[in-house]
Amino acid sequence: MGPSLTLVERLVRQNAAIGLVIFGCLSLLAMQGPVQSRVAAGNTPLISAVSAGHDPLVDAAFEHFYNMEYERSIQEFEKVVDRRPNDPSAVNHLLSAVLMRELYRMGAMNTGEYANDSFVGEAHRQADPKVKGRIKQLVDRAESLEEQELKGNPNNIEALYARGVTRAEFSLYTALVERAWFSALRNAVGARHDHERVLELNPNYVDAKLVVGTHNYVTGSLPWGVKVAVAMVGLSGTKEKGLEYLRQVAGSGGENGVDAKVVLSLFLRRERRYDEARGLMHDLAARYPRNYLFSLEEANLLRADGRAAEAAAGYRKVWQNGREGKYGNLHYEIAAWGLGELLRSQKDYAGAAAAYELVSQDSSPDPETLQKANLAAGEMYDLLQKRDLAMRKYQIVLAENGSSPPAERARKHIKEAYRE
DSSP: OHHHHHHHHHHHHHOGGGHHHHHTTTOTTOOOOOGGGTOOTTOOOSSOHHHHSOOHHHHHHHHHHHTTOHHHHHHHHHHHHHHOTTOHHHHHHHHHHHHHHHHHHHTOOOGGGGGSSGGGGOOOSOOOHHHHHHHHHHHHHHHHHHHHHHHHOTTOHHHHHHHHHHHHHHHHHHHHTSOOHHHHHHHHHHHHHHHHHHHHHOTTOGGGHHHHHHHHHHHHHSOHHHHHHHHTTTOOOOHHHHHHHHHHHHTSOSTHHHHHHHHHHHHHHHTTOHHHHHHHHHHHHHHSTTOHHHHHHHHHHHHHTTOHHHHHHHHHHHHHHHHTTTTTTSOTTHHHHHHHHHHHHTTOHHHHHHHHHHGGGSSSOOHHHHHHHHHHHHHHHHHTTOHHHHHHHHHHHHHHOTTSHHHHHHHHHHHSOOOO
């Protein structure tokens, strides 16, 4: 496997699309559902019969998780782990919540960035070293429990499934937090192989089709030369099979259905099947009203589909809901950024400037979004020949973070007014 993987690594450097193999391991919001929704006939359960039953605390934790109330979900998943210390699925739940909270804090939760391959070369804020340590500790704990079960029974379906989830989560971590693409690829390969083995043992184990379906779509989307190289490390598939698997999981009614809808929407967007993707996001936005990302993605999809007026209305609705406190302390101001970008593309520079200015009206805006918005507002003022306002914005950008890419652009604009 070593030489083949080395070949793939060389191709990674040449083709950013391969990064989707890594990202595709589980997607930004992928979580494994409660054990009671996954147990298949003939399995040897990893947990006791009591804990395998309906657990209201797990339900509450997932409800808070998908509403982006990460602190509460982490507290509840910690209680579940305390009750079931030998259950790797419980550890994986906690791992997912801790990881997603950190990705959100880092500014890496905007699905729009994953509609193309630019995310491979883009890094956000640095991860908290303490959180990184906790993530690795949870990965080690889950893997130790899984390997213990598999040592006694290599065909333990629940252990194989849990190990695949752990590997997929760690792949996501190493890709988006450590930016260690090749390590992430190895873990992604392991995750897929585990879940393919689950499906060999039980073809009706629908939840395993989330990772396998995602990988099928991703590998089926790669250029021919990269696809051949990826096949050398055991990854192959077609987009059609991937979408079919994801639709099956999305319609399963379990917790994995939420994750499948997120991944499926992302891929449908890449396929320009905007109506279907938007329908999925609309359903999720209604189910989890405090998660502004679902409503925001609806607006993004309308914009991508050329429905500018509806998209603008969508962005404004998210912004207004945020102002009314419906999203708590979440960074809903990104909707104002989206509105500004839409109006800018229509050459409505005054409207775009006004939209960018909305970002600073939030009581605690995301620093990265705020700096980008201030830079963009300055550029709009330059186009409107309001040089004094533009210069003021560029100075604000430099004061916020003088070593960032927006700051570099601001310095250029200070020397020479921005022109398209």
